[in-house]
Amino acid sequence: MDPAVLREDMVDGLESAAKDVLQDETVAVAMRDVPRHEFFEDDRSAYADRDHDALGTRVLAPSTVARLLQALSLEGDEAVLIVGAGVGYTAAVVAEVVGETNVHAVDISRPLVVEARQNLARAGYEGVLVDRRDGANGLPEYAPFDRILLEAAAVDPPRALLDQLTQRGRLVFPCGTQQQRLEAVNADGERTEFDAVTFDPLLVEGEQSGAVERNRMTREDREHAMRRAESRRGWEQDWIEWEESVGSR
Template sequence: MDPAVLREDMVDGVAHALDGLDERLGTAMRTVPRGAFVEDRPYDNRDGDHAGSDVLAPELVARLVGALDADPADDVLVVGVGVGYTSALLAELVGERHVHAVDIVRRLVLDARRNLGEAGYDGVLVDRRDGADGLPEYAPFDRVLVEAAAVRPPRALLDQLAPDGRLVMPMGLPEATLVAVEADDSPEGFAVVEEFGAATLAPLLVEGEQPDGVARNRTEREDREFERQGYFAPTGWEQNWIDWDDRLDGGRGHRRR
């Protein structure tokens, strides 16, 4: 069947499931060839897997992008590029030169770059980074979208928001609510300004937790001894970071939130 027809059917299904769809977002979803990003039944409203990372269903992507509420020419950061489909939609909405994306997994970065290039969005910048650190050299961002769950927005991402900027993410673990937050001067550093219902995404990973990296445990300790024993700890940015290697080397160590 004609991919354009399949895209139309996909968008109609998403609009029906969400009781409506923003016109600009609907046009973007009808324009972006999802087949360039997802090989297996790309226009089905279902999730999938690629290189150990979740491929989000079109309906969930629509919810994330809709909550972001990006205007043309907004500078946008996507944390967790995945296969690149969300970044392509945002390129349609704000312009590809205004979209920046990062992922902690090198293979996903390379695949997303290829997919975006094949789909005609090679102006999107994709870099391999620890997503919790953001992309400071391109800040500030009018919009930040985190395609992973955490108990709170990483401080670096809040710091990289422009005045009146908006960060969207699933907040809370193990059960998360899709929220939009703005940075403020409160002790928490942010305020929730809108909620968009439950959203299930994988936890945000930090350096050392990616599938091709060394497993780390931030709940109690993460030293070389545990690594040699083959200890594999739960992942997720929800715990405080304790630099046990630094302490073992005689340093004072530190905590990072």
């Protein structure tokens, strides 16, 4: 069957009363325009509303992509960072709304970065920047961003991502561990909750598919150490400052 017809059927299904997932016309138009089959090996399965596995990651179902992008609340000219590039499909849909050169995507998995670049180029979105990074650190070289989409679960949004938002920016991420909800966080800390979701946890260096060592404690240890240092008060803080001043002589 013609992929264009499959694409129309996919979006119509998401807009139907039975699913009632997609209400944002801007997102609907973008999803109708992006050739999703260019990001998959099989044309027909590409337009099925279900998750897929690819190169050690979960490729999101169209209904999940629709929920994420509606929560992101795109208006048409924002600079966007996508943390978790995957195979590149979400980045392509965002590019349809804000323009290719306004979209930046990172992934911790090198094979996925290569895959996303190839898929995006084949689908006609060569202008999207895709780089291999630890997503928790964002992409400071291109910050600030008007919108940041984190396609992985976290208990709290990484501080580096919040710091890379513009003053009126918005970060969308799945919040929680076993029980998760989609949340949007503004730069001033205001939060908005959306539907329940299920995402894999945010990975750090060493946890990606094919890594020699998989250790999720790396970032947690660093964050706990920073919190302990920031919580020191009184004589303990004075002692630290005295040690620093002595060491600098």
